[in-house]
Amino acid sequence: METVSVDGGLLLSERRYMDDILTRAGMVDCKSLSTPAAITKVASSATDPYENHMQYCRLAGALQYLTITRPDLSFAVNRLCQFMHAPIDEQWGMLKRVLRYIRGMLTYGLRLSASPSSNVHAYSDSD
Template sequence: MKDILKRASMVDCKPVVTHVSIAKTADDVATPYADPTQYRSLADALQYLTVTRPDLSYAVNLLCQHMHAPTTTDWASLKRVLRYIKGTLHFGLRISRSASLDIHAYSDSNWAGVARSSTEAEYKGLVDVSPEVTWFVSLLHEIGIPPASPPRLWCDNLGATYLCANPVFHAHTKHVGIDYHFVRDKVAKKELEVHFISTKDQLADIFTKSLSSIRFNSLRDKLNVLASQPCV
């Protein structure tokens, strides 16, 4: 992480507490950044960093959407991520043993730019996560430690959870029929369970939207991205 800061000449930058600002910014005037190669190189390096720092995933995803033609605004966003990293150099993903074999997956979607309704977007989020959970269950069976109960998928949209069990299509969801059958069949076979979770408890928010520092820090802790403990 220190090497990334050096490459951007930001070793002595002032840290910030979140990687993405929640404040509305003026529209980008599309001023091209003078050194797009530098932008792409740093954005690439940040992608590798998300393996051990999942709290960076949302910000890095945004940065990588503009690698083809970065602007000065994109560069400012990248520098903010580096300032966040500067203040969290001692953080990392802490993995510890668990006595439970229960599988929980959290599905969320920032729907405004990708779908006509929040229910549609949230349902598609469930569709995307279902194959991943199915693959993970298959892996556990293969290594001889099958889960004791069906995996639980948590979604903060009631409409999307109803679609997983209700055989009746609503007019505005007819076009997602193929995806609907995939998830609903899994639920009907009791291979998956879909449950509602309140927005305040939705862990996946950290991967889909900018958050206040209090909310962000709370979810980061729940991801087990924690400050390193001093050696005793």
């Protein structure tokens, strides 16, 4: 994780880590996408197991760590991690989609800035 000074605060970034993930996946020069998950695709009933189970697990785990500074990936990565025990080809395609999204958003990070107030706010869900 690296911190970059920006106007009015800091940017927490993991660009090098994202580059490393893309290198491990062989997707350094892939086309980028604007969303990490397809919003119109209906899940299929395919059951063909993905042949490289360990590669899927390593990349999904690496993406899970990345959600610390990239909360925009949380939903898609959580979904991928639900299939780590037995991924199928369809989940591999979903994982590659997240990697293509990362490729287009390498400069993004988590921006931290000072607050003019010292008030602490807490939120709770009572359900």
